[in-house]
Amino acid sequence: MNKWEYAESIESSSIVNIEKKYGIFIDGKFQNANSKKFIKTISPSTEEVLSSVSLGNEIDINSAVESAKEGLKIWSKLSGTERAKYLFKLARLIQERSREFAVLETLDGGKPIKESRDFDLPQVAANFFYFAGWADKLDLSWNAKGLKPYGIVGQIIPWNFPTTNAFLESCASISNWKCCNFKTR
Amino acid sequence: MSLTKEAQNILNWSDTVELIDNLRVDEVGLKERVASLATRSIKKDSKLQALNYIISMCDLTTLEGEDTEGKIGQMTAKAIRPDPSNDEVPSVAAVCVYPALVSKAKKMTQNSNVKVASVSSYFPSGQAPLESKILDTQFAIDEGADEIDIVINRKAFFEGDYRKMYDEIVALKEVCKSVHLKTILEVGELRTYENIKKASLISLAAGSDFIKTSTGKISNGSSREACYLMAKAVWDYKTVTGFKAGIKVAGGIRDSKDAIRYLVIVNEELGSEWLNPDYFRFGASSLVDDVLKQIKKLKTNAYQSSYYFPRG
Numbered sequence: 409m410n411k412w413e414y415a416e417s418i419e420s421s422s423i424v425n426i427e428k429k430y431g432i433f434i435d436g437k438f439q440n441a442n443s444k445k446f447i448k449t450i451s452p453s454t455e456e457v458l459s460s461v462s463l464g465n466e467i468d469i470n471s472a473v474e475s476a477k478e479g480l481k482i483w484s485k486l487s488g489t490e491r492a493k494y495l496f497k498l499a500r501l502i503q504e505r506s507r508e509f510a511v512l513e514t515l516d517g518g519k520p521i522k523e524s525r526d527f528d529l530p531q532v533a534a535n536f537f538y539f540a541g542w543a544d545k546l547d548l549s550w551n552a553k554g555l556k557p558y559g560i561v562g563q564i565i566p567w568n569f570p571t572t573n574a575f576l577e578s579c580a581s582i583s584n585w586k587c588c589n590f591k592t593r
Numbered sequence: 594m595s596l597t598k599e600a601q602n603i604l605n606w607s608d609t610v611e612l613i614d615n616l617r618v619d620e621v622g623l624k625e626r627v628a629s630l631a632t633r634s635i636k637k638d639s640k641l642q643a644l645n646y647i648i649s650m651c652d653l654t655t656l657e658g659e660d661t662e663g664k665i666g667q668m669t670a671k672a673i674r675p676d677p678s679n680d681e682v683p684s685v686a687a688v689c690v691y692p693a694l695v696s697k698a699k700k701m702t703q704n705s706n707v708k709v710a711s712v713s714s715y716f717p718s719g720q721a722p723l724e725s726k727i728l729d730t731q732f733a734i735d736e737g738a739d740e741i742d743i744v745i746n747r748k749a750f751f752e753g754d755y756r757k758m759y760d761e762i763v764a765l766k767e768v769c770k771s772v773h774l775k776t777i778l779e780v781g782e783l784r785t786y787e788n789i790k791k792a793s794l795i796s797l798a799a800g801s802d803f804i805k806t807s808t809g810k811i812s813n814g815s816s817r818e819a820c821y822l823m824a825k826a827v828w829d830y831k832t833v834t835g836f837k838a839g840i841k842v843a844g845g846i847r848d849s850k851d852a853i854r855y856l857v858i859v860n861e862e863l864g865s866e867w868l869n870p871d872y873f874r875f876g877a878s879s880l881v882d883d884v885l886k887q888i889k890k891l892k893t894n895a896y897q898s899s900y901y902f903p904r905g
Contacts (some may be wrong), residue, residue, distance in 0.1 A: 411865045412856075413645065415636035522629065 452518030488544030807844030814844015843876025
């Protein structure tokens with residue numbers, strides 16, 4: 409007898425659009441990297457090349473830091489309530505497109521869809537909600553009056569929970585005024 | 594461990610003991626896995642394929658004290674042609690009746706592929722001496738049954754006398770010879786997952802061609818967890834001996850959705866080779882009606898009332 413094929417699942421890889429090449433995201437948009445170097449990102453399950461991602465160099469990092477410094481000027485003037493609004497909005501956006509993110513995470517990292525869909529992405533959204541809640545309460549807690557913006561932070565993200573870790577650290581920093589970080593993987 | 598030709602598919606007792614020794618089942622993992630298998634996406638074409646599989650794997654069953662030859666006639670007609678309005682619907686695999694009605698069922702199905710299965714060995718309780726069970730089984734075979742459904746000796750099983758349970762099945766297998774032997778475990782009464790797997794392995798080792806979940810006579814008949822464990826037992830037994838046994842799920846499977854989930858378990862745990870009436874069966878009385886309705890719905894986009902389908 410023939411093999412029994414299941415219907416396409418709602419987490420099928422056809423629900424996401426991946427471009428052939430990605431620049432680096434600086435100053436609110438994707439830009440060509442100064443290094444002109446790309447690395448291929450492959451799907452571990454099929455070894456299919458999903459896309460090429462830019463590899464930044466020192467000049468790219470410097471321009472990211474410059475851009476972040478500009479950003480910090482605006483961001484640090486915002487009140488906690490205002491910062492919280494941004495974070496809440498981000499959390500909701502992530503929830504809205506959670507399924508697509510989960511598929512991407514699975515394609516890219518090779519972890520089971522069950523884990524990325526049922527743990528990673530819900531956790532990311534939850535982290536944003538959590539830190540959004542903290543943004544306007546920092547002054548009221550732990551004798552933390554007079555907190556000042558810290559500055560720019562650089563982050564290096566480990567491989568095992570890429571989305572979760574990247575967003576966890578970002579939302580924590582944004583909430584706490586540290587502001588505008590950039591990340592390498 | 595290996596099987597000899599003379600022994601058919603029977604494993605000797607000392608190897609059987611080794612097989613069931615120190616048996617453990619991870620309950621949490623089992624439930625989690627079974628629940629995740631229930632979420633597979635079965636729609637449109639794959640659903641139609643599944644529904645046709647289910648019909649072709651069905652043992653249309655009536656096991657009531659009120660059964661008459663007339664009722665068997667009606668049921669076998671339905672078994673041969675489940676939906677007269679649709680040629681693409683296959684015949685069911687078999688009809689399952691009490692020994693006294695085998696000859697009638699056999700007469701009705703003589704020009705078709707539908708087999709006749711008979712329950713025996715003092716179904717459903719199995720509380721009778723071995724001699725009576727052998728007579729009961731021999732009678733059904735003499736009447737022309739192609740398949741025999743027996744119940745395990747639960748009394749012996751719960752008393753810890755696994756040897757007695759094994760020996761009884763071996764004795765009945767001798768009576769059956771080449772007639773297909775299905776052994777009913779009655780998983781609802783076995784209480785623990787370890788017991789289900791243990792009973793499965795003993796039944797397989799004693800020469801069963803099929804292991805079957807339930808008689809259908811108790812309220813908690815079949816469960817997907819039990820089916821999963823039985824699939825695992827069949828796999829383990831195949832690994833040890835090379836013999837490919839089948840599974841029959843019966844007892845409380847009334848709708849297509851549920852049946853499809855059983856199909857998924859077998860498909861993923863044993864592989865598509867098992868998706869075939871020789872290795873997987875549904876024992877049911879009302880399941881066929883729902884499956885026919887679903888097939889009709891896929892074709893016409895409308896649900897039909899029960900009275901558009903044959904009774905039986």
